Amino acid sequence: MGLREPNYVSQATRDHTMQSINSILVGVDLTHADRLVASDLNEQTAEAVERAIWVARMFNAKLEFFAAIDLSAHTKHLIQEDKDHLHKNVTDEANAVMQTLIEQAKAQGVDSSSKVALGPPWREIILEVIKNNHDMVLVGTRPHGFTGRLFGGTVMNLFRQCPCPVYAVKVDDEPDVPxxxxxxxxxxxxxxxxxxxxxxxxxxxxxxxxxxxxxxxxxxxxxxxxxxxxxxxxxxxxxxxxxxxxxxxxxxxxxxxxxxxxxxxxxxxxxxxxxxxxxxxxxxxxxxxxxxxxxxxxxxxxxxxxxxxxxxxxxxxxxxxxxxxxxxxxxxx
Known part of the structure; x- marks a missing residue:
């Protein structure tokens, strides 16, 4: 779907046509290059966030920005060794980034919240969908440069096992009418x-x-x-x-x-x-x-x-x- 302003329709019409989409989970990939939590989002995640805000405006829906950090065995060991300090640093950095997304959505009139979890992203996303009864999941796709499939393991697992609709967004130039x-x-x-x-x-x-x-x-x-x-x-x-x-x-x-x-x-x-x-x-x-x-x-x-x-x-x-x-x-x- 394109990123143009949605057509103006009455609130009654919008509620009738979009009544099943009230809550959207936005998968946020905080990794960038070799950083576990990056303050600057990769291109695919930034596109997914923009698209999510656009969709939320069209559906009159609320967003939950959700980041799951999948730690390596070595990183998990380090956190266990210094649990309070390292765990707090990771989650604090992640929450700071998520707060900027909440402000970005608010500036466009969209209510949102955020959550950070530790674990495989696809699994944590599905558990969050089930827990909070989200109506849609919106995520980015693989970065350009990957050979072969556009959709990686996280997105494919969501396609297979997530109970609600999954919208995987590709970075692309959108026409006026998609x-x-x-x-x-x-x-x-x-x-x-x-x-x-x-x-x-x-x-x-x-x-x-x-x-x-x-x-x-x-x-x-x-x-x-x-x-x-x-x-x-x-x-x-x-x-x-x-x-x-x-x-x-x-x-x-x-x-x-x-x-x-x-x-x-x-x-x-x-x-x-x-x-x-x-x-x-x-x-x-x-x-x-x-x-x-x-x-x-x-x-x-x-x-x-x-x-x-x-x-x-x-x-x-x-x-x-x-x-x-x-x-x-x-x-x-």
Whole structure:
């Protein structure tokens, strides 16, 4: 989503469209270069903070800036040796940085709080979400220069196991009107995602693409069984038409007609983990909204590890959702 000022809408409209997003946890990475706690945020975290404030203004939500410091075994030993002094120094430095973020949010009319914890960031974030019933987590992505995936271990674990929506923000130049892809499988989860994005577009203009991908490799296998090409072509056309009709039926359950740019429907041919990232790259998409499948075994959006394979190839911000009845496997020790 872009960083332009949200469109003006009445408070009643804002409350109706965004009533499910009241509290957002912002993951703050305080490490920078070789420093355990840095006063200057890295580029990715600074972008995430700015985006979080923008989103909070759009949703009329409160923020919790949350930093989890994952200490090495050596550092933990040093803290145990001089617990009062070193522990106080680390947490005091971290809290000082977090206070500047609270002031930054306040200057833009957003209420916020902060907390510092010790432990693996993904785990501590999830525990904090469960404890305080946050409605969304917003975090930065990997720094530019990492080879391969945009999303590191912390973000991937949040995608898999965090019970609320996770918004992973990529540092990028945002257009005046961002391009948003909603990946759909016509399930209840994807209908909820589509409704969420359509409602958000009533507050801030977006160009929405509703996308579904069909793996066409089945056609090749059927050819080997002696089915003629004309029959396969007709079958393929019928399937594509049926899927497009289902997407349009899903779209009809939203208020998309009220949007400035409407919603475009696309049926892509190919496996989702290939076709959707290609569509995103070709159309310079800024945000992918999708469901995910939890490792714990509860089916969410894609079957198997399709979602993770797709995320390995995506080069844009991502907003992930899980089914309403998802229960995180993360529990306090």
């Amino acid at each position: 391009e948003i892809v909603v990946a759909s499988d016509m399930s209840e989860v994807s209908t909820d995602i589509l409704n969420f994005i359509v409602n958000a577009a009533q507050v801030a203009d977006m160009k929405i693409h509703l996308v579904h991908a069909i793996d066409t490799r089945l056609d090749e296998r059927l050819k080997g069984l002696g089915i003629n090409e004309q029959t396969l072509k007709k079958c393929s056309e019928d399937i594509l038409e049926e899927v497009k009709n289902e997407l349009n039926e899903q779209l009809a359950q939203t208020d998309f007609r009220t949007l400035s740019f409407g919603v475009q429907v696309h049926v892509l041919e190919g496996s989702p983990e290939v076709a959707i990232p290609e569509f995103i790259a070709e159309n310079k998409v800024n945000l992918l909204a999708m469901g995910t499948l939890a490792r714990s075994g509860l089916s969410g959006f894609f079957i198997g590890n399709t979602a993770e394979r797709m995320l390995e190839k995506v080069d844009c911000s991502v907003l992930t959702f899980k089914p309403a009845d998802f229960v995180s496997p993360v529990v306090p020790e």
